[in-house]
Structure formats: C-alpha cells, structure tokens
Amino acid sequence: VKGFDVTLVDGLLHPRTPLIADLLRGRRSIFVTTPTVARLYGGRLLGYAKSNGLDGSLMFLECSEANKDLDHAARVCEFALEHGCDRRAVLVGMGGGVCTDIVTVAASWIRRGIGHVRIPTTLVGQIDAGIGVKGAVNFRGKKSFLGCFHPPEAVVIDPGFLHSLPESQVRCGIAEMIKIALVRDEGLFGLVEEHGPRFVSSRFGRPPAEARNALWLSVVRMLEELQPNLYEDKTYKRPVDLGHTFSPLLEAASRFELAHGEAVAIDTALSAVISQMLGLLPGVQLERILSTISSVGLPIFSADLSVALCRTALEESARHRGGAPNLVLPLAVGQATFLERVADLPGPVLEAAIHRLARDSGRA
Amino acid sequence: VKGFDVTLVDGLLHPRTPLIADLLRGRRSIFVTTPTVARLYGGRLLGYAKSNGLDGSLMFLECSEANKDLDHAARVCEFALEHGCDRRAVLVGMGGGVCTDIVTVAASWIRRGIGHVRIPTTLVGQIDAGIGVKGAVNFRGKKSFLGCFHPPEAVVIDPGFLHSLPESQVRCGIAEMIKIALVRDEGLFGLVEEHGPRFVSSRFGRPPAEARNALWLSVVRMLEELQPNLYEDKTYKRPVDLGHTFSPLLEAASRFELAHGEAVAIDTALSAVISQMLGLLPGVQLERILSTISSVGLPIFSADLSVALCRTALEESARHRGGAPNLVLPLAVGQATFLERVADLPGPVLEAAIHRLARDSGRA
Numbered sequence: 001v002k003g004f005d006v007t008l009v010d011g012l013l014h015p016r017t018p019l020i021a022d023l024l025r026g027r028r029s030i031f032v033t034t035p036t037v038a039r040l041y042g043g044r045l046l047g048y049a050k051s052n053g054l055d056g057s058l059m060f061l062e063c064s065e066a067n068k069d070l071d072h073a074a075r076v077c078e079f080a081l082e083h084g085c086d087r088r089a090v091l092v093g094m095g096g097g098v099c100t101d102i103v104t105v106a107a108s109w110i111r112r113g114i115g116h117v118r119i120p121t122t123l124v125g126q127i128d129a130g131i132g133v134k135g136a137v138n139f140r141g142k143k144s145f146l147g148c149f150h151p152p153e154a155v156v157i158d159p160g161f162l163h164s165l166p167e168s169q170v171r172c173g174i175a176e177m178i179k180i181a182l183v184r185d186e187g188l189f190g191l192v193e194e195h196g197p198r199f200v201s202s203r204f205g206r207p208p209a210e211a212r213n214a215l216w217l218s219v220v221r222m223l224e225e226l227q228p229n230l231y232e233d234k235t236y237k238r239p240v241d242l243g244h245t246f247s248p249l250l251e252a253a254s255r256f257e258l259a260h261g262e263a264v265a266i267d268t269a270l271s272a273v274i275s276q277m278l279g280l281l282p283g284v285q286l287e288r289i290l291s292t293i294s295s296v297g298l299p300i301f302s303a304d305l306s307v308a309l310c311r312t313a314l315e316e317s318a319r320h321r322g323g324a325p326n327l328v329l330p331l332a333v334g335q336a337t338f339l340e341r342v343a344d345l346p347g348p349v350l351e352a353a354i355h356r357l358a359r360d361s362g363r364a
Numbered sequence: 365v366k367g368f369d370v371t372l373v374d375g376l377l378h379p380r381t382p383l384i385a386d387l388l389r390g391r392r393s394i395f396v397t398t399p400t401v402a403r404l405y406g407g408r409l410l411g412y413a414k415s416n417g418l419d420g421s422l423m424f425l426e427c428s429e430a431n432k433d434l435d436h437a438a439r440v441c442e443f444a445l446e447h448g449c450d451r452r453a454v455l456v457g458m459g460g461g462v463c464t465d466i467v468t469v470a471a472s473w474i475r476r477g478i479g480h481v482r483i484p485t486t487l488v489g490q491i492d493a494g495i496g497v498k499g500a501v502n503f504r505g506k507k508s509f510l511g512c513f514h515p516p517e518a519v520v521i522d523p524g525f526l527h528s529l530p531e532s533q534v535r536c537g538i539a540e541m542i543k544i545a546l547v548r549d550e551g552l553f554g555l556v557e558e559h560g561p562r563f564v565s566s567r568f569g570r571p572p573a574e575a576r577n578a579l580w581l582s583v584v585r586m587l588e589e590l591q592p593n594l595y596e597d598k599t600y601k602r603p604v605d606l607g608h609t610f611s612p613l614l615e616a617a618s619r620f621e622l623a624h625g626e627a628v629a630i631d632t633a634l635s636a637v638i639s640q641m642l643g644l645l646p647g648v649q650l651e652r653i654l655s656t657i658s659s660v661g662l663p664i665f666s667a668d669l670s671v672a673l674c675r676t677a678l679e680e681s682a683r684h685r686g687g688a689p690n691l692v693l694p695l696a697v698g699q700a701t702f703l704e705r706v707a708d709l710p711g712p713v714l715e716a717a718i719h720r721l722a723r724d725s726g727r728a
Contacts, residue, residue: 070438074503081506087684109510112498112596134476139438142445146473148512232476320451320475 004151006131006223008216012119012158013044020092021052023117023154028089029056030080032103034063037095037121040164045094056092057083063098065256068137070146076106090115090153096122096169097129101147104135108150115153121161123173123204124261127180127218131155132226143248149231159215162203167297170200172261174296175243177218179268182289183239184225186334188217193288196296236321239336242328243268246305246313253304265298266305266357273353274345275329285332290360301361307351314342368515370495370587372580376483376522377408384456385416387481387518392453393420394444396467398427401459401485404528409458420456421447427462429620433501434510440470454479454517460486460533461493465511468499472514479517485525487537487568488625491544491582495519496590507612513595523579526567531661534564536625538660539607541582543632546653547603548589550698552581557652560660600685603700606692607632610669610677617668629662630669630721637717638709639693649696654724665725671715678706 011017031045038045038060049056059079061072080091093103093116100118107116120130136147162170174192181189191214192199195207204211225240232238247263254263272289275281293300317325318341327339339345375381395409402409402424413420423443425436444455457467457480464482471480484494500511526534538556545553555578556563559571568575589604596602611627618627636653639645657664682689682705691703703709 070434074434077510078504081504081509088686109512111509112500112511112513136476140442140445145445145475146441147476148473149476322452 004133004154006155006157006219008157008159008219010158010160012156012160013041013048015048015051019156020048020117020119021054024054024056024090024092025052027055028084028086029054029092030076030083030085030089031056031058031092031094032061032076032099033058033094034096034099035060037099041094041121041161061095061099061102063095063102065098065138065260068098068102070137070139073102073105073109073137076102077110080106080110085110085114087111087114090117092117092119094119094121095125096120097125100125100130101135102137104150104152105137105146105148108135108148113150116150118152118155120155120157122165123162123170124176126157126159126162127173127215127222128176131219131222133230143252157215157219159204159212163205165203167200168259170203171297172259174199175261175265175268175293175298177214178293179243179264180218180221180225180240182268182272182330182333183242183328183336184221184334185217186332188214188221189292189333191217192296193292196292200296236324236326237338238326239328241326242271242330242336245317245325245327246270246310249309249313249316250302250304253309254302258302258304262299263302265293266300266302269293269300269357270305270310270353271328272330273356274327274349275331277349277353278329278345280337281330281332285330288333289330299361301357305354305357307347307354310350310354314345318342368497368518370519370521370583372521372523372583374522374524376520376524377405377412379412379415383520384412384481384483385418388418388420388454388456389416391419392448392450393418393456394440394447394449394453395420395422395456395458396425396440396463397422397458398460398463399424401463405458405485405525425459425463425466427459427466429462429502429624432462432466434503437466437469437473437501440466441474444470444474449474449478451475451478454481456481456483458483458485459489460484461489464489464494465499466501468514468516469501469510469512472499472512477514480514482516482519484519484521486529487526487534488540490521490523490526491537491579491586492540495583495586497594507616521579521583523568523576527569529567531564532623534567535661536623538563539625539629539632539657539662541578542653542657543607543628544582544585544589544604546632546636546694546697547606547692547700548585548698549581550696552578552585553656553697555581556660557656560656564660600688600690601702602690603692605690606635606694606700609681609689609691610634610674613673613677613680614666614668617673618666622666622668626663627666629657630664630666633657633664633721634669634674634717635692636694637720638691638713639695641713641717642693642709644701645694645696649694652697653694663725665721669718669721671711671718674714674718678709682706
C-alpha cells in the first residue's frame, strides 16, 4: 500500500513556494481545472509554472455532478495523450471534488496508472472528497458506479482558495466537517458550534486560529478514519459514512437541486433523531447537533425525505454490505455506532423521526 | 498484493466439474463471451450454470483488436449495471485475449473494482494475454493506452477449447510460446522445435504428453517471470518483452492485417539476428530460432519492417523506460539480455539485420 502526503500550505501559487515545483519538475504535467477556477487562479498558476520552469499544459473541464461521467474522464485521457503524457507524467487536478475525482479516475486508467496531485479548491474537497485514495464517475444515472482506488502522490491544501467560494459551498463543506466531528472529535464539533456562522461569512478566515484549527482537525480526523481501511476491503463499518446513507437518493430525488452537503446535513440530522429515538443518543446532544446544523444555514429536512425513500436507501445499503446497512448512529458528540440490521429500525420510529424533522424545520 | 490461482483443467464445462461453480455459487455472475465462443460453447456454459444453480447472465461482445476500446468496456459495465451487479458480483470473461482484457478493465472500474474470472479460449490467452494482472483497451488509436492492474480471482485453462481454434490462431500462440522459451526454458524450446508442426495441426492434442507439457511449462514460466514485478513498478527490464519492441508498430503499419503473434514472431526473429550480429548469440542458436519460427508457419519478415519503423519503435520504447529501450536480446536458447541504450545498436547493424531476414524469407 502506497502512502501519500497531505500538506496544508499558504500561498501555494506564490512563485517562491517550492511544494508543487518540487513535485513536478522534470516531468510532463497536465493541469486540469474548471473554467471558474481558471478565471480566478489560472493566471497565477501559469505564472507559477513559468517562473519555476515547469513543463505543463493546462486543460479546462466543465465540472458538475451532471458531467462527472465516463465522457469527461475520457476527455482528460485524450488531452493527456495529445500532450505527450508518458508513464512518468503527472495529472494535477485543481478544483472541487468533481474535478479531482475525474482526474483521479483518468490518472488510474492512463498507461495502467500514472501519478496525480490533487489541489482541492473547495472546502468539501479540502476536508473530505479530495483526501483519500478514491476516485469515481457516475454512469448511466448510477452515482459513482465506475471508479478506482488510486492514491495521489500528494494532496495540497491551501485555505486561501476558500476566500473566493460562495457561502453555499462553504456550508456544504461544513456538513462534512460536522459529520467527522460527530463521529470522532467533540472539540472540533465545539469549534463549529461556537464559530460556525463566522466560519461561513469569513470563508474560514476568522477567527483565524479557530478556523485554521477546525480545517486541520477535519483533515487529520478524516485521514485517521480512512487509514486503517483505505481500500475498503477490511470492513463495511465506516463511521465516515454518517450522513451518507439516505443522502444519495435524496440528492437524486431532488434532481440534484439539493447540493450534496445539504443532503448530508439532512441525513445526519435524521440519523441523530433516529439514534435519540432508539435510546442511543441523549436528547441534549441531539439538540446540540440539530441547532449546530441549522446555525450555519444547512437544512435538516426536505420534502423529498419520505419513509419509502429511506427504506429503499437502507435496503440498497444493506444489499451492498452483506446484509447490514451499517447506518451510522451518533451515541454522543464525538462517538458513533452502527445499525446492523434493517429490522433494528422499526417503521414507526423512522416515520416519527422524519416527522420530527419536518416539524422542526417548520414544514409540517 | 493479492494472489490468484491459475488452474489447468479438463472438461471445465462438464456439469460435474466443480471449479467454476465453487467460485461463483451464491454470487451474481456476468458471463461475457464472444459470438463465436458462444456458438461453440454457449449451450454447454448455460447447461453448466443451470445444473449448478448459478445466478448468471450471459452477454455477447464482438471482440477484435479494432473494438478493444472504451466503448466496449462501457458496454460491459452497462450490462453489469442492468443485471444487478453488486460489490460481491463477479465478471467471467470467456474468450480470447481481447475479451479477457475488456472484462478485466470493466471489473476494475465497476464499484471501484469487483472480482473477475478469466477463461481464456485461445492459445495466446491461455499462455500469455490471459494470465497476469493486467487489462487494457486501445484509445484514440493508441494501443493499450488505458488500462489497469487488477488481479483475477482465478484463471482457468482448459486445453479442450483449443480444438476449435483455426490453425492461424494456434500459430500466433506458439509465437508467445517461443518467446517465453527463448528467455527462460531451453527444454520448452526443444518441445516446439521437435513437435511444433504437430502441435499446430493437432491443436495441442498430439503428441499428448509433449503438448500438455509445452502448454503447462509456458504458463509456469510466464507466471515465474511476471511474479516478482507483477505491477511493473520494480524494473523496466522485462525478459517477457522479447518480441514486443517492434511488433506494436509493425501491427499498426500493416493496418492490423498482420496478427499480433505474427508481428511478435518477426520481432523475435529480428531481435535474434541483431543479437547474433552484435556478437551476443552464436550463429548455430540463431539458425535454430529462425527455423523453429518458420517450421510452424510463422513469418520472420514483413515488407513493413523498415529501419525507420524500428528506430521509431526503439525511441518510443526508450522514452517510456527512462531512456533505455530495454530491447530483449537472446544470448542463447533459454537466456537473454537487454540492449540498454539506443546508441548500442549501430544503424548499419539494424539495416543488415532487416536485410538478412528479407533475404531468408525470400522477399529481397
């Protein structure tokens, strides 16, 4: 099993920051980025490549959940082929989770696997989607049906990229931050609980120490969770799946009007309510969880959240995990367990949990 | 690194042969085969699946070098998705090297990698293309540009499939047999030298002991060669690349009228002549090699074999191997070395070697 470095750095694209240059020097480099990121940072990237004498080509890729597909991965492969990509070449994905996912997939295919570097520019990318060894594309309507395990040579996190994010995207990242905090780190949860709204409005610029700390703790806890089961061949019980049981179907049901992070927030809220109703999570803790989610402007309910959708999601989840849905249930802030059998969640409990969230969100 | 079993078995599709049934029982199985193989063995396969209570679906895939592409791999993925392929499902490729390559690639992509079993039905597949951990598809005219390292759960070799092969395909397999014999096993070479024409006409049915022995030695020597460098991350010096330096360009130049095995035979002959002219291979050994290749009806020359093509091939090869072409040169039957620098092969030697083969083949 190959390892990889995750590095937090300021001023990544400053010509004198050696990190990227040291990785890429002397190798054919293909930078893949989105039109938006290119507009904001393309000039600096080209300046960086030029002043460091890098042998790079820049490719733009329209990246959204709707075109995270085989065709877009193939476009990266085609660009790489046309630009003389040999076995030592490296793909550099600079963008959100969709961009780095497509780049990871393309890198895993080209010449049976070449190197890649991820420079996530969104909060979700920096603390969740962009770290780890996975890449995937959607296929014929099935989310992430095709993919790979392909460790990056490096993941480079520059919080400076967050400054240009819309608030909605910062919120979506915080949904993943809350998730990892809930299963692993009460201290991290406390930071979001106390400073969440300010993290959003300042794009993790303020309060400086707390924002920085929250970012880095999220990365470290995520890596600690992933590390023992990087290739997901050891166990289906992954605490980091909290918030990811109902959310895929929820996103699909909303025709992707609900952002991934919003769906994760709703799923996390539902899992917490279920846990409280099953007597696993104290009521006080549930209130902390729901109010923290709401405080940063994330939803806890959607009209698409139905008993039928949740049942289907649980059964689908169980089907892929040898019969156990492994729904992650918080026991307290910072600690979680698993629902091991679909039958352990009685229908009325699920229904009541959904009802409770509908009421809390003022929609019932 | 995961291991995998390669098993030689007779009567694989006999309802009472447990091998495949034991692997697939209780799992969703997708059998991928070619129209030709289906016509010859489809009925027996379905009977086997039925009498063993297997949960299988059968897909036909037109397989040729020209459609060993992304689109055909995607068709397998689509069929798998439509037929309820979960993470425990298994793809079974039953056909030639193109079929098992496409199946390996598809299996490596689906849900980030599901299991697959290879049942090679051609001689090339059984002793060369179908063993090992690699899969690949061609892309935008570039041979095997996209691919994977994805170990099969099992490779099952039933020599019975060879009975229905056209002679031309048996010959192509023997080109790979000669290759592995030349770099590793003088005894195996001796078997081909003595019985080659009969191996072809009897499809490795006669003489029974010698034919069986030649098949199994080819498999074992190939696996021994691959094993220490399965993922090709240890060294570029791979003796099994003998015959595979000039042949890719030669196949392309002939617009694939030259079969892969024919191109390999010509490349092997050229490498042997070069080696003799560089003083590395005794003349007597060269004669044995050339006459054995010719004796089974394989070519040692093609009108497309030019100095320019060979130069391009060497430079391309060097470019991908950190500057060294690593052209494999026989030192004797059963032993080989490498040309480490393009400059070590003087232009006049290459030209004279090509000329010699042209003359020997009666074309000059």
